[in-house]
Amino acid sequence: MGSLLSGLLRGAAAGAAGTTALTTATYVDTAVRARPPSDAAEQVVAALADASGMTVPGRRRERARRLTALGALTGTATGVGLGGLAGVSRAAGVRLPTAVGGPLLGLAAMAATDGPLAVLRISDPRRWSAVDWAADAVPHLLYGCTTHATLVAISRVAEGREAVPHADPAALLRAAALGAATGSRSSAGITAIALTSRREDTGAVASRLSGRTVGTLTALAAVGELVLDKLPIVPSRLAPQGLAPRVALGATAAGAAARREGHDSGLPGLVGAASAVGSALLGVRLRAAAERRFGSDRPGAVAEDALAALLAWLGARRRTAAAAPETTVRPLRR
Incomplete structure (x- = not known):
């Protein structure tokens, strides 16, 4: 009690x-x-x-x-x-x-x-x-x-x-990248986390998303979204049913990446969610500008696909351990 x-x-x-x-x-x-x-x-x-x-x-x-x-x-x-x-x-x-x-x-x-x-x-x-x-x-x-x-x-x-240590600026930048990728394509960030995670990673989300089966399923979902995104029947991403999943998945992907590196997930999750909202709004404007310029929003959609993939990769790539500095061995003078 x-x-x-x-x-x-x-x-x-x-x-x-x-x-x-x-x-x-x-x-x-x-x-x-x-x-x-x-x-x-x-x-x-x-x-x-x-x-x-x-x-x-x-x-x-x-x-x-x-x-x-x-x-x-x-x-x-x-x-x-x-x-x-x-x-x-x-x-x-x-x-x-x-x-x-x-x-x-x-x-x-x-x-x-x-x-x-x-x-x-x-x-x-x-x-x-x-x-x-x-x-x-x-x-x-x-x-x-x-x-x-x-x-x-x-x-x-x-x-x-x-x-748990707070996230450093580099971790927050990766969180923003994952959130922006998710705002453009809702499955991009979480797919990138699944494809780059391992079972021994810190954090429940990253460790559970690891594995070939989950990675394959999320990759298929991402490819399917790339196709569906071009269809006119898909509702606006700014509608509640489109924006809410992007916010939640952006926060989840950003938080998972931070925990995987041993950081607290609170602030990165918030950055990822906010970045997802901003990216969703900018993406709609990009598509509208492309339609006015080219008579179709397809060029803008393809450009957004590439940008989302790049941001997801930048946000989810693992840090490499710094290489040890080389030392020069000099012969002893006799």
Whole structure:
């Protein structure tokens, strides 16, 4: 019981860190795009109050201020609460790598915030644009990865375990390359990891993806995607069903590459996910520019295929041990 309570407290602290990251990302988006702040949380609180027969006191202006505060507090409580649940799960023995646990926490946070909007008919996510989905998914993914990475770090200190080294700049560049490859072709990054991993590698993802059978299957999936990508029936990669797998696979591939080299997977996973989103957006623009220039997007698609393969190779290639410096043996003078 004590360990579960400790896990709850650690998770709540990690959730607070993740909530701070989510709030920061949201305000950065508001500042960059100069979009109006969202009042969705306030509408949820008002709808729940009306449905339960409760009244938010005050006149119109006072009530609006209270709803604003209650909406913000509800978001904070959701973030801290999900972190607490993650801490309890970890204390109970469920220990996922950040590259997997981070996106899962982000999806859980999205469900906790977007679900009430749909149920209460405040907003219909099915009608959101690709930009709306990206503006919602990226901060929640940042929340998930930050919460999970913080929880792992706190737990390692509390448990007296040796901390995993943070990723160096080279590892982050490889994470960005894998994420960019995945944003262009969703199976590119994970296929590259499967083809370059070994059973003895560190990290659950890399070791389980190793082997000839898995490598062959992922390679076939990648080839199939290259063909399907050229067909007009394939939905846009910026649609939820196209963007969400790219974000998750980008984070997974980048995190797996980092763990394989002995680094913590939290920040590389986040870099991979963000890079996947950026690459998906740029890829759509590249294809549109190619269609305007050549009358078809096929040249842009082929160029994107080659670029995705190159980025996947750069991101997944294994580091070679530095060669020992040559020494010159000089004969002893007599």
